[in-house]
Amino acid sequence: MGQWIAACAADDVDPEDVIPVEHDGKDYAIYRSPSDGYYATDGHCTHEQTLLCDGLVIGSVIECPKHNGRFDYTSGRALGAPVLVDVRTYPVKVADGTVYIEVD
Amino acid sequence: MDRDRLARYSLTSPENDAAVELGLAGGAWFRSAIPRKRMKELMRRSDYPAVRDTAIWFGLILGLAGLGIAFWGTWWAVPFFAGYGVLYGSTSDSRWHESGHGTAFKTRWMDQGLYQIASFMIMRDPTTWRWSHTRHHTDTLIVGRDPEIAVMRPARLARLLANLVGLVDVPLAFRLMFLHASGRLTADEADYVPESERHKVYRTARIDLAIYATAIGLAIGLRTWLPVVLIGGPRLYGAFLFNLYGFTQHAGMGENVLDHRLNTRTVKMCLVNRFLYWNMNYHVEHHMFPMVPYYRLPELHEEVKHDCAPAYPSMWAAYKEIVPAVLRQLRDQEYYIRRELLPGAAPYNEPVPLADGRALPLAGAVAA
Numbered sequence: 001m002g003q004w005i006a007a008c009a010a011d012d013v014d015p016e017d018v019i020p021v022e023h024d025g026k027d028y029a030i031y032r033s034p035s036d037g038y039y040a041t042d043g044h045c046t047h048e049q050t051l052l053c054d055g056l057v058i059g060s061v062i063e064c065p066k067h068n069g070r071f072d073y074t075s076g077r078a079l080g081a082p083v084l085v086d087v088r089t090y091p092v093k094v095a096d097g098t099v100y101i102e103v104d
Numbered sequence: 105m106d107r108d109r110l111a112r113y114s115l116t117s118p119e120n121d122a123a124v125e126l127g128l129a130g131g132a133w134f135r136s137a138i139p140r141k142r143m144k145e146l147m148r149r150s151d152y153p154a155v156r157d158t159a160i161w162f163g164l165i166l167g168l169a170g171l172g173i174a175f176w177g178t179w180w181a182v183p184f185f186a187g188y189g190v191l192y193g194s195t196s197d198s199r200w201h202e203s204g205h206g207t208a209f210k211t212r213w214m215d216q217g218l219y220q221i222a223s224f225m226i227m228r229d230p231t232t233w234r235w236s237h238t239r240h241h242t243d244t245l246i247v248g249r250d251p252e253i254a255v256m257r258p259a260r261l262a263r264l265l266a267n268l269v270g271l272v273d274v275p276l277a278f279r280l281m282f283l284h285a286s287g288r289l290t291a292d293e294a295d296y297v298p299e300s301e302r303h304k305v306y307r308t309a310r311i312d313l314a315i316y317a318t319a320i321g322l323a324i325g326l327r328t329w330l331p332v333v334l335i336g337g338p339r340l341y342g343a344f345l346f347n348l349y350g351f352t353q354h355a356g357m358g359e360n361v362l363d364h365r366l367n368t369r370t371v372k373m374c375l376v377n378r379f380l381y382w383n384m385n386y387h388v389e390h391h392m393f394p395m396v397p398y399y400r401l402p403e404l405h406e407e408v409k410h411d412c413a414p415a416y417p418s419m420w421a422a423y424k425e426i427v428p429a430v431l432r433q434l435r436d437q438e439y440y441i442r443r444e445l446l447p448g449a450a451p452y453n454e455p456v457p458l459a460d461g462r463a464l465p466l467a468g469a470v471a472a
Contacts, residue, residue, distance in 0.1 A: 017144070048130055048242060056147040056395055058210075065395050067238045068206045081231070082238045084300060 002091070002102040007040065010097050018062060018073075020053035023103060028090065029053050030099060031073045033060060038092045039073050040101040046078065046085040109437060112247050112465065113256050115292040119248025122466035123360070126456055128246050134363040134453035135392050136408040146396045146404050149210035153399040154202075157379065158218060161199070165191045169334060176330055185333060189342025190380075193270070196225035197346035198382040198398075204234055207397040208382075224312060226346075227277035227339050229284060231304045235296045241394055245359045245367040247463050251292055255355035257437040257463065259430045268347050270340040277339075278316075284309030345380070352422045353387045356429030358440045358461025363453040364391040366442065366461050370405065370415040371422045388412055411450050413443035438462040 007021045013032040020043055021028045027043025029052045041062070045052055050066040057063075062073045069083030076089040091102040112119045123129045138146070165188060172184035200222035202208040203215045223230035236251045243249035255264065263272050283290065284305045289297060297305065315335065322331040329337075358366040365388055373385045384390065386401035389408055396404050409415065416422040425441060432439050440461045445452070454460055458469055 054143075056144065058149070063206075063395060065393070067241055068395060070206070081234055081301060084298060 002104055004093070004100045004102050007092075007099045007101045010038070010094055010099050013038070013099070016057050016059070018053050018055065018057050020051060021101075026103075027051065028101060028103075029062070029073070030092075030101070031057060031062065033057075033074070037074070038094055038099050040090040040092045040099075041071070041073050041076055042088045045069055045071075045083060046087050047083045052087070109258065110256055110260070112467075113253055115248060115251055115295045117248045118467035119465070120295075121248075122470040123243070123246050123249050125470050126458060126466060128360055128362065128456060128459060128466070129243055129249050131243075131246075131362040131459075132453075132455075133244075133392075134365065134450065136411040136450065138393075138407050142407065143393070146393070146400050146407070148400075149207065149397055150399075151210045151214065154208040154214070154397075157382070158199070158208075160379075161191065161195065172333075173330065176328075186342075188334075189338040190345050191342070192225055192338035193340070193342030194345035194347075194349075195380045195382075196222045197350070198380070198384050200226050200228060200233075201237075201384060202382050202398050204230075204237055205394055207395060224315075225339070227274060227336075229280065229305055229308055231301050231308065232280075232284075232289070232293050232297055235298075235301070236293075239296045241391065244364060244391060245354055245357070245361070247359050247466065251296065253354070253359075254350060255430060257359070258434045259355075261430075261434075264347070264351075268344040270343040273343070274336075274339050281309045281313050281316075285313055348419070349377075349381050349384065351426060352385070352416075352419060355426045356433065356441045358442065359463030360466065361453075361459050361461050362455065364388050365412050365445065366452055369422060370412070371419055372415050372417050373419065377419070410446060410448065413445055438464065 005023055007028065007030050008019060013019050013030055015032055015036060016034045018029050018031045021030050029041050029043050031039040043051055043053065045064040047064065047069050048066060050064055052062050052064060054065040055063050060072055060074045061070050063070050067082045070079040071077065071083060071087045072079060076086045078084055078086050093100050111117055168184045168188040172181045172188055175181040175184060199218055203219035203222060206215045208218065209215045220230055223233065240250050240252040245253055266272050287306050289302060289305065319331040319335040323329060352369055352371045354367055357368060361367050368388045368391050370388045371385045373381065378385065383398040383401040386405050389401050389404045392408065393404060429441050442461055458464055458466060
């Protein structure tokens with residue numbers, strides 16, 4: 001059973017954007033989709049561990065800033081070379097203007 | 105001695121492990137500080153510029169090919185095929201590059217389609233070269249790690265000159281096509297192409313060989329050079345320009361550094377060259393921020409130029425520096441071009457004592 005942690009205020013993330021969150025020495029990326037859905041993944045690209053929060057959100061896709069590898073951040077699915085391994089996603093809920101993610 | 109020195113560039117050399125041990129592989133590179141909001145603007149994609157430029161590009165290629173065919177057998181065909189050859193054999197390099205990064209278009213399939221076509225034209229396997237270029241961005245000019253170091257120390261001048269007309273690249277490309285078609289990779293390719301991607305390499309090689317075999321068969325059957333002048337041939341007679349552009353990127357600059365301002369050039373070019381090269385002359389900017397599409401690189405240049413040495417005002421200015429530097433490196437391989445940053449610029453990122461650009465033998469340093 002995971003632990004829900006307050007990651008950020010909902011307004012901290014612009015629509016179609018991503019921000020970094022650090023908890024217990026681990027990096028997470030929090031996304032806000034164009035339709036105001038919130039999602040969370042590991043903070044680093046599975047290819048070469050670059051921080052995804054410096055990347056570009058295009059619809060439901062996050063593009064890594066180093067080699068342009070793409071993930072569907074809603075499912076974590078790697079969308080093709082050079083990323084071949086899915087990125088881990090985390091359950092997210094929003095309550096009273098705060099974004100919570102469930103971590104291990 | 106030179107052979108030993110050049111052997112260090114192989115990805116199977118001890119320099120590879122030494123670069124990993126010293127933290128030069130996958131290192132933390134310098135990037136200018138740009139506010140996130142501005143960076144997002146610069147990274148935004150649009151289909152329009154690349155669709156427009158690609159339509160013009162294909163239009164010119166098809167138009168020149170048509171005129172060349174119409175005048176085939178007369179001297180009037182020469183200028184048309186000269187233009188066709190350069191567009192096919194040289195400018196496909198920049199289209200390959202941009203679409204390979206996936207930044208040219210907003211629509212993904214357009215990038216992927218252009219990437220396949222341009223890869224065929226420039227005679228690069230789309231899969232191995234995608235991984236090769238990925239490594240080039242991870243470990244730019246790190247000896248033993250970067251498979252795309254064109255001008256080594258000492259430079260292989262005869263090869264570089266012969267390659268102006270594709271005399272190295274094209275035979276090598278065919279050797280690789282036969283190797284890949286037989287289901288094998290080179291040792292260097294095996295270092296950076298994952299297992300799961302290799303079947304694509306073998307399949308593409310077989311398709312490409314079939315296309316070239318058809319062109320050659322038509323040439324023999326119809327007793328005319330025309331099919332090979334149209335397909336494959338431009339990679340020989342039209343290749344000089346992409347080499348001239350490409351040498352400006354890194355030749356003579358620092359190796360084994362973690363700062364693109366030490367190993368990469370930005371060169372100002374005229375509108376025509378920038379169209380042909382798709383703004384890859386803004387190369388420091390591209391390496392710092394590879395997510396920025398080619399049509400926004402001039403804006404990115406304005407954002408980071410305060411942190412950089414002044415851009416070269418022309419290709420001529422760049423070559424006035426490159427040629428003497430490369431000739432000097434024939435006898436002094438520790439020499440490299442180190443440019444003065446503008447006052448107020450962020451200092452060079454040199455976290456490792458050996459990462460000062462000279463590219464001293466890393467393997468020896470680690471062993472000591």
